[in-house]
Amino acid sequence: MVQYLVRRLLWAVVLFLAVTIVTYVIFFLVPANPARLAAGQAATPERVALVEERLGLNDPIYEQYWGFLKRLVFDGSLGESFVDRSSVNDEIFRAAPITASLVFGAMILVLVISVPIGILSALRPRSVLDRVAMTYVLLGISLPSFWVALVLSYIFGFKLGWTPIAGYCEVVSVPQAANCGGFGDWAYHMVLPWLALAIVQAGIYVRFVRAEVMDTMTQDYVRTARAKGAPERKVMKDHILRNALLPVITILGMDIGLLLGGAIFIETVFGLNGLGGTAIRSIGQFDLPVLQGVVIFGAVAIILFTLIVDLVYAWVDPRIRLT
Amino acid sequence: MADELLVVEGLKKHFPVTRGIIFQRQIDAVRAVDGVSFTINEGETLGVVGESGCGKSTMARCLLKLIEPTEGKIVFRGRDISKLSRREMRPLRREMMMVFQDPYASLNVRKRVGFIVAEALEVHGIATPAERKRRVQSLLEVVGLNPEHYNRFPHEFSGGQRQRIGIARALAINPTLIVCDEPVSALDVSVQAQILNLLKDLQKEFGLTYIFIAHDLNVVRHISDRVMVMYLGKPVELASRTELYTAPKHPYTGALLGAVPIPDPALGRLRQRVVLEGDVPNPINPPAACNFHPRCPRFHEGHCDVETPELRNVAGHAHTTACHYPLEKWPMTPQEIRYDRSRTAAVGS
Amino acid sequence: MTALLEVRDLRTQFQTEDGFVKAVDGVDFTVESGKTIGIVGESGCGKSVTCLTIMGLNERRNTTSSGEVLFNGEEILGASGSRLRSLRGKEIAMIFQDPMTSLNPVHTVGRQLVETVLLHNDISKAEARARAREALKEVGIPRAEQRVDDYPHQFSGGMRQRAMIAMAMINDPKLLIADEPTTALDVTTQAQILSLMQKLQEDHGTAIVMITHDLGVVAETAHEVVVMYAAKVVERGTVDAIFTAPQHPYTWGLLGSLPRLDAEIDRLAQIPGQPPSLLNPPRGCRFHPRCAYVMDVCREKVPELMGVSHDAAHEQACFLDEETKTREAARLFAATMAAGTSG
Numbered sequence A: 001m002v003q004y005l006v007r008r009l010l011w012a013v014v015l016f017l018a019v020t021i022v023t024y025v026i027f028f029l030v031p032a033n034p035a036r037l038a039a040g041q042a043a044t045p046e047r048v049a050l051v052e053e054r055l056g057l058n059d060p061i062y063e064q065y066w067g068f069l070k071r072l073v074f075d076g077s078l079g080e081s082f083v084d085r086s087s088v089n090d091e092i093f094r095a096a097p098i099t100a101s102l103v104f105g106a107m108i109l110v111l112v113i114s115v116p117i118g119i120l121s122a123l124r125p126r127s128v129l130d131r132v133a134m135t136y137v138l139l140g141i142s143l144p145s146f147w148v149a150l151v152l153s154y155i156f157g158f159k160l161g162w163t164p165i166a167g168y169c170e171v172v173s174v175p176q177a178a179n180c181g182g183f184g185d186w187a188y189h190m191v192l193p194w195l196a197l198a199i200v201q202a203g204i205y206v207r208f209v210r211a212e213v214m215d216t217m218t219q220d221y222v223r224t225a226r227a228k229g230a231p232e233r234k235v236m237k238d239h240i241l242r243n244a245l246l247p248v249i250t251i252l253g254m255d256i257g258l259l260l261g262g263a264i265f266i267e268t269v270f271g272l273n274g275l276g277g278t279a280i281r282s283i284g285q286f287d288l289p290v291l292q293g294v295v296i297f298g299a300v301a302i303i304l305f306t307l308i309v310d311l312v313y314a315w316v317d318p319r320i321r322l323t
Numbered sequence B: 001m002a003d004e005l006l007v008v009e010g011l012k013k014h015f016p017v018t019r020g021i022i023f024q025r026q027i028d029a030v031r032a033v034d035g036v037s038f039t040i041n042e043g044e045t046l047g048v049v050g051e052s053g054c055g056k057s058t059m060a061r062c063l064l065k066l067i068e069p070t071e072g073k074i075v076f077r078g079r080d081i082s083k084l085s086r087r088e089m090r091p092l093r094r095e096m097m098m099v100f101q102d103p104y105a106s107l108n109v110r111k112r113v114g115f116i117v118a119e120a121l122e123v124h125g126i127a128t129p130a131e132r133k134r135r136v137q138s139l140l141e142v143v144g145l146n147p148e149h150y151n152r153f154p155h156e157f158s159g160g161q162r163q164r165i166g167i168a169r170a171l172a173i174n175p176t177l178i179v180c181d182e183p184v185s186a187l188d189v190s191v192q193a194q195i196l197n198l199l200k201d202l203q204k205e206f207g208l209t210y211i212f213i214a215h216d217l218n219v220v221r222h223i224s225d226r227v228m229v230m231y232l233g234k235p236v237e238l239a240s241r242t243e244l245y246t247a248p249k250h251p252y253t254g255a256l257l258g259a260v261p262i263p264d265p266a267l268g269r270l271r272q273r274v275v276l277e278g279d280v281p282n283p284i285n286p287p288a289a290c291n292f293h294p295r296c297p298r299f300h301e302g303h304c305d306v307e308t309p310e311l312r313n314v315a316g317h318a319h320t321t322a323c324h325y326p327l328e329k330w331p332m333t334p335q336e337i338r339y340d341r342s343r344t345a346a347v348g349s
Numbered sequence C: 001m002t003a004l005l006e007v008r009d010l011r012t013q014f015q016t017e018d019g020f021v022k023a024v025d026g027v028d029f030t031v032e033s034g035k036t037i038g039i040v041g042e043s044g045c046g047k048s049v050t051c052l053t054i055m056g057l058n059e060r061r062n063t064t065s066s067g068e069v070l071f072n073g074e075e076i077l078g079a080s081g082s083r084l085r086s087l088r089g090k091e092i093a094m095i096f097q098d099p100m101t102s103l104n105p106v107h108t109v110g111r112q113l114v115e116t117v118l119l120h121n122d123i124s125k126a127e128a129r130a131r132a133r134e135a136l137k138e139v140g141i142p143r144a145e146q147r148v149d150d151y152p153h154q155f156s157g158g159m160r161q162r163a164m165i166a167m168a169m170i171n172d173p174k175l176l177i178a179d180e181p182t183t184a185l186d187v188t189t190q191a192q193i194l195s196l197m198q199k200l201q202e203d204h205g206t207a208i209v210m211i212t213h214d215l216g217v218v219a220e221t222a223h224e225v226v227v228m229y230a231a232k233v234v235e236r237g238t239v240d241a242i243f244t245a246p247q248h249p250y251t252w253g254l255l256g257s258l259p260r261l262d263a264e265i266d267r268l269a270q271i272p273g274q275p276p277s278l279l280n281p282p283r284g285c286r287f288h289p290r291c292a293y294v295m296d297v298c299r300e301k302v303p304e305l306m307g308v309s310h311d312a313a314h315e316q317a318c319f320l321d322e323e324t325k326t327r328e329a330a331r332l333f334a335a336t337m338a339a340g341t342s343g
Helices: A002-029 A034-039 A045-055 A061-075 A088-123 A128-142 A145-159 A182-217 A220-227 A232-254 A256-269 A275-285 A288-316 B056-063 B086-093 B113-123 B129-142 B147-151 B159-171 B189-206 B217-223 B241-246 B251-259 B265-270 C047-055 C081-087 C109-120 C125-138 C157-169 C187-204 C215-221 C239-244 C249-256 C296-300 C322-332 C334-342
Strands: B004-019 B025-041 B045-049 B071-076 B096-099 B177-181 B209-214 B226-231 B234-240 B272-275 B345-348 C005-016 C019-031 C036-040 C063-071 C092-095 C175-179 C207-212 C224-229 C232-238 C306-308 C311-316
Touching (some): A002 A288, A088 A182, A088 A232, A088 A256, A088 A288, A128 A182, A145 A182, A145 A256, A182 A232, A182 A256, A232 A256, A275 A288, B004 B056, B025 B056, B025 B071, B025 B234, B045 B217, B056 B177, B056 B209, B096 B159, B113 B129, B113 B159, B129 B147, B189 B209, B189 B217, B189 C249, B209 B217, B226 B241, B226 B251, B251 B272, B265 C215, B265 C239, B272 C187, C005 C047, C019 C036, C019 C063, C019 C232, C036 C215, C047 C092, C092 C157, C109 C157, C125 C157, C157 C187, C187 C215, C207 C215, C224 C239, C224 C249, C232 C239, C239 C311, C249 C322, C322 C334
Parallel strands (some): B045 B209, B045 B226, B096 B177, C036 C207, C092 C175
Antiparallel strands (some): B004 B025, B004 B071, B226 B234, B272 B345, C005 C019, C005 C063, C232 C311, C306 C311
């Protein structure tokens, strides 16, 4: 177990290095001069050269990378924005909670939607409910999430006016200038983004839960449980669900990357200034350090989350031996 | 000797068990096959019998070089093939074929029967397409299938018919040696009898040599000329079938024979049953010396757990067994079970 | 004394996409207390479905059953769900073919045993655990005190089947239904399990329904035998009657196609063809397309189970006259019978 953990952590480090190298190299090989962008369109060549010098763009790329890595590892610093010289760390720490609220909220919502529907669907295959659920699955697979987001915000936000169309409210440490804050406002503002992100994902999960439950129902140990005289409710709870939902939870953990990707669109549609919004803005401004910071932060989050999921899985499923 | 088809000497297959954080180092090995030697003559059937995990299937795959043996010699028609590369093996593959246990899993479900049977012909570049088709149809007839079924898919056949397809496939390129790995254990008895009869008929017709691997002692007795009993990767007894089944020498063989239920209630009631206690030990860490000693009813402390018994002749003509205290009588009498340990009990049925 | 279990004219059919499959089609047998009845037949002959029907464990949605299943005189076919649940695991227990998959992988063996106890007994968890340990000890699991907390994957195949048996026997049932309990096991493990079942039967007086395709297992364990073919009973009688004076050509075929440990037979007497599809079974006697003794009447009329003249307890469903049968049986089994008596 300890050895497994050590090995996984070492792999995580290797992966982390790979991610930093790749992002660094790609971003700095793009055929545009960041110094020119930073200095402004009207800048004189001297001014551009000065900026290049200041940003360290004249050094060979490996030295630049080494400097970047040193700062990242020893100071935990992701560098400074080209645009306004603000700290990338600050920017990410401001944006991350917003994206995290979106992604984790949506994840929970995915389970809340897909598990009951999936189970009911599995219990009554080919029933009306099952057919409706399968139609939903089809929609979930084929609809793009940003389109769903736009439709939701048009209907519930614009037409019906039930929910806000855009914006984010802090739960804790509400800034004084903010016009909203606290858990209620936070959730109220997040409802539509959550729904938009979750509805599409949940479609895929309904089918997955249904398949897992149906598969588990035919297992011999379920028949054993019935042969013992266990009532159906107990059979479902103790023998079917635990086995059927294990892989669902795992896949959901693995899919966090997918949700992060989806979050970029959702944030844009709902004007949430999270990591996705930040990334898109930095692309527009060609602010490489910020973009790089977002990518690296996202990658680390995914690596860590996958590790946690693996450990949890091993803890819940006694058959997995971590060696 | 001229008619020795296959000679196997000291065949071993160890699967490494590795551990390590970054660099995997081998800490142990699963001794799946751990020193098997035997000779098989042209036209005979060698039965290999043993319980699951005794290494019989791994051995079969080593013989055909489907997996690389760790150690030992495999001499086919006087030529050592154990070190041959895949390329060098290719012409020899025409001589040796395999029939598998699960007739469904071993057939490509997306291919038509005609293609499945003809594939080996194609691979070895034998015959023109038209000749191939004729050959396949005659093969289907040989194995008792309708030649018209040439264009059907495997799922359209029953289990027994699928096994017939598997046999036709093995026969396609006129092999000398066919290794059958549990070919009838997935089949119902009435169908099993059909396949066993078919295998016997084919042997007569084409002069085939079989290595017949099975866990069912009845089946092995029926089909084999000689029988090898394996336990934990090692052969414990090798004899002609009549000798092995009527005068077994190794206590494990005795226990196996004693455990098989006989479809004759009167005889069953008369029989003394020796029920072996416990399970087959882990092949990663097998017991020292004679690896059967912890379960053996004739265990002698200080001998069986210290000195490894070698295969040796015990009863005249080529009846070999690896035991320090071979059985003297069969059926075993309670007196013969000298070491009366509490875990082992003679149970009369 | 009434029989413990009486099955009369049991019929079960499944609705499938292709039509109705009559998986059990008029099966009768009785089980006496403390006795073992063997049900033999090839896969798909309806032997397992018969037992699942008795237990009420068939899928409800697409299954219909009719007939009578009397347990201790009480009709349990179509009994309420709660009545059936109170019988299952308490009065009637069941073990299955594959011990590797019949235990829930995510619960400890102990927890699964405890569950069985608590479902039917109003006792504390600690008492239930004590019973679980006792049960594991009784079925011969070494170090039962520690192993009770193991997960199924930590047990070998034989041990898992022991644990299944412990779970089945823990509430001291009157009837144990064993569906191919040793098919997935090695022969030495099979011998262990069969002796264990025999010992438990002697200690507890449990009646056993032993479903198997292995005639050897039946010969060694059963007092009475029911031979099934294509959802119907073709022959039944005491174990000695079935093995020494079989009356039905299918039984002959089964016995003849068996390679024997106790005799060298050059060529097995095979039954040609395949078992029929139950979607569309043959008219008349279901065995007639594969039968070497087929007569015109076999193609038209369905043979009923009838007593054999010299043995009222021995019944068979074949139109052949007894004289022919006696002659044929003697001829067919000359080889094995001779070997049997000399060996």
